[in-house]
Amino acid sequence: MTQTPIRTLHLPVAAQPTVDSLVDIARAGEEHGYKRAWLPETWGRDAVTVLTQIAAGTEEIGIGPSIANVYSRSPALLGQTAATLQEVSDGRMRLGIGPSGPAVIEGWHGVDFDRPLRRTREYIDIVRAVTSGETLYYDGDIFSLAGFRLRCDPPEEQIPIDAAGMGPKSVELAGRFADGWHAIVFTPEGMEERLEDLRRGVELGDRDRDDVRVTLSLTACALEDGDRARKLARQHLAFYVGAMGTYYRESLARQGYEQEANDIAAAWSSGNHDEALELISDELLDDLGAAGTPERTRAELEKFESIDGVDSLAIGFPRGATTDEIRQTIEVLAPEA
Template sequence: MTVRSLHLPVAAQPSVDSFVELAALGERYGYEYAWLPETWGRDAVTVLTAIARETDEIGLGSSIVNVYSRSPALLGQTMTTLQEVADGRLRAGIAPSGPAVIEGWHGVEFERPLRRTREYLEIMRAVMSGETVNYDGDIFSLSGFRLRCDPPSEPVPIDAAGMGPKSVELAGRFADGWHAIVFTPEGLENRLEDLRRGAELGDRAPEDVRVTLSVTACALENGARARRLARQHLAFYVGAMGTYYRKSLARQGYEEAATEIAAAWANGEHDRAVERIPDAMLDDLGAAGTPERARKELRKFERIDGVDDVAIGFPRGADRDEIDATIEALAPER
């Protein structure tokens, strides 16, 4: 059975308390997880700690923290501590992110992202086991240390995010779950084949790798407003966030539209970039419109065999009332 979760806003919020309130609202409405992204706003660790202190049941997770700005040992320590604070409700989501963030914001060369992700997975698990860590990888070598506290009583599952065939295969082979974003139903099914192949290479059952799909959603009585917000959000990701999303959409049959959106955005024609998103593309990638329409669109993702969790995300331009309305309209029991 597919569960429904929250992918908390990537856009700036007024305060840490705003994130806590949204997660608490999600808990009240029965959402399974509150996933928190980390880009160049508030850090995920502090916010997740605050959420853990003010909630009791909803699962908590990072989706995602990158594998360049913190060492793998530090991430292992961090997730150990967060699991303690969260009373066993944590899942850790990691991924390379992309060159725009890693090089432009963190000032670190974006190199060997897949190998780096694999080594993070292995080192984090070693750290969180509580045993002495001895690791000799292509990128990292560690020896002689172990946690100076008890390891998590409830092991922390580590998920990996990715869009390309090789990154998804890596998640299937080495991670406890895969996080997907900006996928059409058909495109997701294609990548699920890569996930299954990775699981087989790792001598694992594909169903043991938990699949979380983040879907941009906006459910408002003013359906036109909801769809406009979703279009603006998609145009930003295709136009401003490097080539990853554009290449992914090209693989999914939207190469011409993605190229036009990116070109318009690069020329400063943001309104034109938004207008280049056809209705079919918008519906293929999200769930936006009136509450009735958004619920219908969301179900097409939940019906995909192999998807365990559909996490609703929110357009960057949505205000707090619009986010709250969407959370209520798309609550799991509805």
């Protein structure tokens, strides 16, 4: 089934000067042939408002949150939200959902991080029911809901729902129940291993593998100053491993980098950020992204494009990259380049 993956954008996770700057980045992606603008929702601007602005400021590029967590919005509200974004974007919406982790859900939202896989499964079911326009009757292990129905016309076409996941069971769940799997922080070998879990989920769900899209979000930075690009990528990786809970560290451990991940996290948590950066070898950096001069970055990207089963590469950017550096990377890695 191998063909060259389409290229999409994973808009900057770091705060940008204004909402308009995010719209401008999405517009640049559209001009250069990227097929979708994914927007991460972290602790800055909410994804829904920004995606609405992006939909209004663009004409063709798809939109989608990556990832809307399944705790801070009720499943019925998320269904309403998806239907509304589908309307304002004229059918360009793709919904990415996932559980996030305890540090975010309990620490930021004050909700128990309980049964994340089951909750994700029920959200998929409920959002599909809401966006179908039928009256909602749902009796699950977590949610028992009855009587809800959209007061507006439902979307003409069903909104695809991608489930994010890094562990074997979460990826299996995506293959069994979702319309796609959204992956992040994976080596080529790690992706190939998890794709086996996806295929198992597809078989358990008696589904067609071609109906489940795989999107890999990848940090990239392509600058004429290759050293600057690689430093930015190192800073980004060190922050995620050291400051964003345990999920990324555990995922790296499964992919053969347990000692490195633990050492990076220990250095970062001790305030030794420079040491954390030094602990990221060139091998690890290249295994998880593409950064350097334009020529090197394009070459590094090829090993991710060649993974059998990846349908879309979402080009993301280091947290510390400037707007100009983001634009340079978009242009260098454009599908039409």
